[in-house]
Amino acid sequence: MPCFNNMHKPTLILFFLLFSVILFAQDVTVWDADSGTPIDNIAVFNKDRTKTTVTDSNGKCDLRFFSMTEKITFQHISYETYTITKSQIEKKGNRIYLHLKSEELQEVILSVSKWEQQKKKIPQKIETLDARSIAFTSPQTSADLLQNSGKVFVQKSQLGGGSPMIRGFATNRLLLSVDGVRMNNAIFRGGNLQNVISIDPFTIKKTEVIFGPGSVIYGSDAMGGVMNFYTQNPHFSYTDSLVFSGSAQYRFASANNESTTHVDFNLGQQNWASYTSITYNDFDDLKMGKHGPDSYLRNNYVVRRNNTDVLVANDDPKKQIVSGYDQINILQKFTYKPSNSWNYDLGLYYSETSDYSRYDRLIRPAGDGLGLRSAEWYYGPQKWFMGNFQVTKKGNNKFYDGVKLTTAYQFFEESRHDRGFGDVELFSTKEKVDALSMNLDFENKKLGKLHLYYGGEYVFNKVNSTGSQRNIETNVVDRTASRYPDGATWQTLAGYINGEYDLKPNFTILSGIRYSQVWVDAVFEKTFYPFPFDQADLITGALTGSLGVSWFPKADLQVTLNGSTGFRAPNIDDIGKIFDSEPGSVVVPNPDLEPEYAYNGEIGIRKNFQDKLVLKGAAFYTYLVDALVRRDFTFNGQTEIEYNGEPSNVQAIQNAAKAYVYGFEFGVEAYLDDHWSLISNLTLTEGTEEDDDGTDSPARHAAPTFGDVHLIWQNQKLKADVFVNYNGEISNEDLAISEQGKTYIYASDANGNPYAPSWYTLNFKSQYQISNAIKATLGLENMTNQRYRTYSSGIVAPGTNLILGLGYVF
Template identity: 70%
Template structure:
């Protein structure tokens, strides 16, 4: 009996002893972290982790709050008594500053940012959590480096260096989102990416066609979602968070929850978000022409124009959205990794607000009774297999296969009309990428691979007679069953000439096929099909040079291209009142030639200055211009005689600009940041006429005064956009008088505007964190350039996050 008692005492003592020891691990790779400082609030008790990431906690009391701190990781706090729930293991998240030194976008493999000659902006998970954006479009806009246009609340079309829509590329976890019906008009597909699920975002400025192929002319936006985290032990770990957000300008209610289940060799990450946005309210001080004085409602089957009780409320701009993400990771050993991601996003119907405020021909009413997008749906299944380890031909290989499903529709009905016209599009997209990394050839690091993309477009048209409920088929927006596919191979290399001098170059050849058959039931097309086969060779050559340790110079030359897609070749739609775009099967790719120069200077880690200047020349530009259809300049479309237009290789363009950024670290608590972007661009038609490029954003800037101390973080900042005068507006924008203010001559123009804003966060304890923002404090009424909806007025945003 005494021996048994002694054994029990020894076992109990051993368990207590083990419970007094904590292990600190890197949350990204599960490796132990040594030299982590562990201390209590008044630092009367301190210790550090050893080589195995372990440290004894015997000196700390059970109810004491323990702090974990390391220069390369984010600080962490926890009550000692709660460590048992965590298996006495702490996972530290790497500092965003550390992550920013590594980029993936340029080669699809990790590279030192300092070796890359292209400008890359990184938005970290920490930045996202602090700014608390409503959508991924707002995430980009809040970076201060990307301009975002909105035609409606459920929208956001990024503009980068004078290019937008199908001339910039969106990628999610290495898979291109751009599909065969990405158009030259403004796009809102980026809102399908849930900001709550994003780990970090990398934006490449300038052509990225060597790695990403068609569409990557102005830049590439890479969104990397959060990955499942392994436990790296025999014990199961369960972590997660829940967030609620409310904003006053749209009466928004958002809820989000995420759970990570980690085992030694496999893990699961689940994320779910729901957004409910009401009608957006604009500011009080600005042009009266932006006010929503009237709107259309239907009473007993009759359209009625009624007065808006609150003209600042942009009636029928609200919508709902749900986003879901499920990812699995299996890592049987250090060399092999298997990842599966399932992504889903769906909106409710949402109004295209700029079409709802268009006046009718006489100017005494509104043109449309209804104009809304049907549910925007996006699904992706993404499978990645990664193998690391030295081989004769590679040190790393990654196979990525993905299937995507896109669904969208357009529904419009004229005021007083009984017919509602609907077009519906479904795109099925398959992609396969095989990417290799090789570091064997001395100081030369090679990246190479193959890629294939296949898109099929299903498009239907119908018209509903609301007076009797009859539905009839009508012309579709695109040729039904059309396909777009591309096959490409690329090679890229980084060569370290000297420790302070790196060359980066690459080549890619892409072959593109377009196959479409046109239905002549509704329109007597002078052709029956489009069968395009085009190819493009693109390349890049750049240098990153450090004359001194604190000065970096970069010079980069690159080419980009965009092959015609189904939207260019086969679309039929009303581009603007009185105009209709018709198919044109005789198109060639457009090419861009770009050069940019950058300089960065670090002044004793107290001041960082960055500047970039660039010039891009676009030839054979695919633009919308007047056209003839069977020899006619006008045709009847939806009952209206309309001017005929088509996408044509009818112009060239040049865009140039300057980008500047600064960071000043005043002390341990205070920091100043700012960005300034100036862009100019001109489109020149083949007949010699020229005009301002449509997607050149106005000069925009931001300035931030940040303060951090212990559990507090604050940011007082100013956003500014310069004016675009009537003479500097693109020709296509001048006809949209209903979205612009009027100058003293009665011509449309985009006024300058500014907003003063404040945001802050407070970490109540290790589990609860609060966010608060007050945007547009002075309640300015403004519309960002080319936007159809006015921006929010004074907007209070509150958020609360619980982490376990």
């Protein structure tokens, strides 16, 4: 027995030593917050650096030598520095998630090929907004998100909306995409669009904006630019157990008494995960600023008393009655990864607003100038649903290294309701669109220095449209003309190939080509209007291409050149719409339309001065031919017909114009020290439309000169931004002809003519990390309380606006 004890004593000692190491070792794993992969070579140290370690190839390190209350810093050249106590790490399950720094040239872009590409190799101008910058600006809607970037101009006809303008193009000449699925449908119109507000800013992981044509990858509508919204993905667990995490946020804004509540949560196992998000917004009527044109004030509004419309004085003329609305957004995503090669993703998206007024129609004066033209003019609930199923396979193959199948179904619903002052008939139209799409995209990286991206797309849209009028006193409902031909369809089939060739390490060529075929089929009902045609049966095709280079003559200097073409095929809105475009005018169908084409050239320069100062500039020129524009027309030989009970001038969408748009974009980023930075943007755009008769006029969607200057201070817990937003003037002679007639939304110059005055706002925003779980935001917009309208907008912008937000991560 003693011999046995002596023999095994070293073994027992070794066993207890190993047990002690296991018991007292406290491993933590550091992960990339976006990709979910472990990060090696992370420096880990305490405040005075007397205790240090680094993560291994599995992202792990041992923290047993650190005390429970000691602050531990995780640092890497490519990631944001993160500090936390050891006790807090244990509460987080011994997992740390780090975010990549936003180093622009090393950034990965998805939008140009639908696969990951380095931004420095792309010749087109692309701007990105990540979730952290979005959270800091705290936008009410995704339209505000784009506007806050300082690089996209946004028009608003009402509070519940926002229509982006990029390089002189807007509405259905820009393409919206959500998680790789085009949002544009067959009734996206040339007038201002509000669909971008259906995308919840709280769920956005990253937004990429392509400036200039993107038709090679995205087909029709991508003429002036593409706005890609990528929503948050579910996160897997990298342990054997189920991981639960989430966040809750609340925001208040004083200008419209906003009350917004958001909650999301994630469930993750090693090979499957789920992400759920719910956001509810409640917006009251918006209050405008104090200092500005008196003509912007809301002096009176219409109420219904004793079955009579009455014009009453507004107790607070700065309050824009009625402009408030509410909205709910729900997102549910599932992901399943059975192996490193396969990934299955399902996304379910839903957005719905309440009724919301089209504010610019509610302030139109009556013909006598003494009252208001409309008693009611509102949109019914704007609804959007998308089911998106995506299968991704990666691995070596003869024809591809990656393949992605994306199938989606979308449902859109919108309606319009208007009633003239003193009328008893409420006219309504209601539209529903069912949209199916399928994309098959391939990535091939096997051909030496040549990377190929290719694929195909099929899209099918069906439009259901009805019209009615209801007597508000008797509630008798009669059928009337629909806005669009009911049952009309729009479909497209396309194939593309895109190539990236690294001629030299500092010289990349990117080129692509796409062919799209488009079919439009619509049957016109003649019950209400004697159309001189029975149907529209259009078959059109378009070949588009791009060629560009990205060149680094020096490591700190980048020069880009790019030429590209874009197209937009006529949709159901173009060929089949009946609506009142402006007071006294009605737009009628025109089945004889062809696609419009854009030819674009641009040059960009980026210079980095020792990582302290970055200067960026771009110049572009776009030529648009066969432009689809609204012009005077004849209907059965008549230039005037009756619409909703009144004589109206006849107009139609026609291939009747050319357009020239050019401009310059500048950016400055100055990093003054570890805490201070200065960021500024400036955009100048000029545009001219030329009709077939040679008549020139200013382009409607050429935004005024606009820019911003931000002075930012930040440390690990606090970020503060003092900034100025600026818009230049558009004089009366530079206003588009269609805008000159909207005197009720513009100020008057010295000659009494409408024009868009210049304006500026002084603003402050801040964010403070109270603890690892709690974050607070505070903002004060338009501190000098300016009263202004952004160009072409119906609603007046907010006055001084206090924004308070609180977020909790669990």
